[in-house]
Amino acid sequence: MEHGPLINFIRDLYGTPKGEIPLHAPVFKGNEKEYLQKCIDTGYVSSIGEFVGQLEAMVRTCTGAAHASAVVNGTSALHAALLAVGVGKGDMVITQGLSFVATANAVVYCGAEPIFLDVENQSFGLDPQAVADFLENSTYFHNHRCCHIQTGKRIAACVPMHTFGHPCKIEQIVEICSEYSIPVVEDAAEALGSRSNGKPCGLFGAAGIFSFNGNKIVTSGGGGMVVTNDLKIGAKVRYLTTTAKKPHPYLYEHTEVGYNYRMSNINASLGCAQLERLDDFLSQKREIATRYQKFFENSTIRHMSEPAGTHSNYWLNAVIMSNRQERDKLLAETNQAGIFTRPVWTPLNRLPMYKDAVTDSLEQTDYLADRIVNLPSSVRS
Ligand SMILES: Cc1ncc(COP(=O)(O)O)c(C=O)c1O
Incomplete structure (x- = not known):
């Protein structure tokens, strides 16, 4: 053989x-069982409970992000992040041809369509040269919006992905996209703990996301996190992922169609024990x-x-x-x-x-x- x-x-x-x-x-060799038991003992097993906030605080600490919103999985994190940076119906979003299907699906959930560009051979992430070439040759500016020549649709975001945890050429991608006023949402689902030139993946663009699926470096069973240094984007993510409910002790006021994407306390308790490790x-x-x-x-x-x-x-x-x-x-x-x-x-x-x-x-x-x-x-x- x-x-x-x-x-x-x-x-x-x-x-x-x-x-x-x-x-x-x-x-699971840390505090997983203890925290799960604690969570059950409180009776708060759904989206209200201390572990959810604790997991967000831990992610803020380990990444340095100003905001972190815990959600049900990495896919919903991407969906919410894309909506929060303004992706909507009829838009286009640049991403890489080589990625897990969730990267493209999240774009479609927003009513937008993905554009698949090539990856480069070092990181297997989105090739900055491919992005530059596409933007230079296939787009035009209309009312300060970068639009696709063939379809006339707005390019509303760019989603590079850090393949297998290896940071892509994210600084170059962010620089190119900023010339075209295109927000970058990092699909860092696989890259919790990875850094490029000392800075954590997930924090280079307007927002970034992590997955805590069972196969990731740290798991909460199922779970995801949106991170951002832009508190306005963070507030929008929090709002959209908690059914767009106006904060109030007992009234149910929803101002738009939101999503029930908030992570459960059970999942967060597992996630906290894992993140400690x-x-x-x-x-x-x-x-x-x-x-x-x-x-x-x-x-x-x-x-x-x-x-x-x-x-x-x-x-x-x-x-x-x-x-x-x-x-x-x-x-x-x-x-x-x-x-x-x-x-x-x-x-x-x-x-x-x-x-x-x-x-x-x-x-x-x-x-x-x-x-x-x-x-x-x-x-x-
Ligand atoms: C690159 C990438 N994007 C998005 C996701 C979606 O995360 P989840 O499975 O938590 O929805 C995953 C992993 O599963 C992934 O590997």
């Missing part, structure tokens, strides 16, 4: 000589990535390491195979051996609901889609 040494390496890494090794499983998880992730890096050092297989100037959370380790056949061989051999490796997402423009979307060449997207394999990356304790 060609990948026998890799299989043995992963089994050794996880101290699991036999049986399955998941791609990413959570570890973030630094420990981050150092374990780095150690796992370093071991993978060493394993692939003299191999033709490229292990993806953090781009220069960034500090990745190494949420998910990835390798790039030389071609699709090699990728398929690695996937087949490892999965047959009970090691859960996975290909990257199908590029979004190939999904039936996005097949007519505006795109650029998506050259790197197609190249990487054929070659990326994600490797088991759970923390061990």
